[in-house]
């Protein structure tokens with residue numbers, strides 16, 4: 001149920017009837033205090049100013065026209081002309097009752113189905129996946145899940161970095177290592193070390209450096225031997241990423257990989273397009289687009305090199321080709337990119353050029369959703385103790401091991417294999433929730449103790465809250481599916497919980513529009529807290545509770561469990577039936 005939209009439509013209609021031009025809009029917001037009701041419409045104020053009339057009188061006119069009969073129990077004008085809306089308990093209860101069996105938690109499928117192309121994860125295959133890619137993977141996956149749940153057509157694009165000059169050095173080194181009888185899987189077990197070795201040879205041995213450069217050229221011209229080596233390298237590197245995806249429970253598969261090399265055949269065409277349109281000009285032998293739109297303070301246009309003087313292409317050229325494909329072939333209504341904030345200028349440049357070149361039409365939205373850096377406890381970018389890159393698989397294994405210690409202490413009645421399963425969900429959930437619950441664009445400090453705490457806004461807290469709700473049914477010996485009785489909202493705590501449950505779709509909508517998963521995290525934490533308050537104030541299984549109250553409260557509990565499970569699932573976090 002989109003409550004905000006429903007109220008907006010009603011208030012808008014009343015405003016029109018009161019002869020307020022449509023452009024002023026109803027501006028529906030959640031009320032900040034209980035005494036101001038549940039929602040507040042703030043649109044009249046601006047209109048009154050514009051029409052030079054008394055805002056209160058205008059608000060009264062609107063309220064007279066406002067038809068919220070069944071929905072609201074009270075409408076009040078407050079302050080200079082705010083309209084406070086108090087929702088009707090029986091209307092709220094009715095919505096919950098209608099959707100008691102709805103697995104979609106009363107979320108309607110999107111009326112306008114958009115094609116959303118989502119670029120996320122996208123690690124560089126020359127090296128091990130690092131924490132920056134962890135953020136992109138987790139955040140991107142949460143948004144993909146949310147958009148799909150809404151019913152949009154989502155196309156994942158894992159824009160893996162599998163091309164570029166460093167691959168000459170890597171395959172030249174791989175060739176030597178393989179000649180020494182080593183197996184590629186073993187040689188590439190640790191990509192970081194392999195890269196370092198190759199780089200060292202490249203810097204110290206000029207013969208090797210020459211060979212590396214020669215291999216770059218050969219690779220580009222389709223030399224079979226070099227291509228075979230490259231393919232072998234890429235294949236193993238991709239499987240490293242897949243190991244991370246599997247541990248993380250993200251929805252990316254091999255089919256979603258559309259790496260940089262996939263656009264090689266389009267790069268010449270991109271340069272041709274931009275030259276033909278007068279966008280790219282020759283500058284010192286290179287092909288450059290100068291963007292006035294992104295000029296610096298001194299007014300110098302922002303230069304974007306799309307082809308080097310030697311003929312080589314760049315990161316931006318590939319991104320332009322990718323965007324041409326996404327615009328013209330995939331016909332994306334929304335293009336979403338989950339990439340580190342440090343690539344903001346690059347993205348702006350690509351977006352500006354793509355628009356000018358007509359690769360995407362005006363109505364296609366281009367969105368870079370940047371994220372901040374994950375920091376270590378020392379406040380510096382997250383590294384291993386020796387200053388190296390943290391291997392993601394090891395980080396995730398540590399999360400699971402730490403969760404296992406906690407679960408083994410708490411859940412002594414469960415078997416070893418049950419404990420392991422829970423530890424996996426809790427450990428991975430903790431890493432994800434800690435990341436997703438932060439405002440996307442801010443940096444944050446990675447801290448094991450706080451993310452694994454069973455108190456506060458953490459995955460373990462929410463997962464445990466979910467399990468506790470489920471245990472009410474076990475304790476009562478009732479199959480939750482048999483709960484189909486009327487929800488009655490008598491107590492304030494029941495009403496508050498019911499309202500929160502009905503706000504799930506509004507939250508989801510905002511998460512999808514702004515690509516901000518932390519809104520869902522916050523929502524779920526508030527929901528769990530409201531449930532705890534409800535549970536304390538409104539006993540369910542105590543002997544003196546009437547049968548109707550008991551059933552109604554069980555139905556509310558069932559609803560809460562459903563929304564918690566669905567919300568966590570949309571964040572990519574699994575729940576446990578026992579814990």
Ligand SMILES: NC(=[NH2+])NCCC[C@H](N)C(=O)O
Nearest residue numbers: 119122123124159161319339
């Ligand atoms: N279309 C894109 N540029 N996607 C992001 C790619 C990220 C890049 N491979 C990196 O690791 O920095």
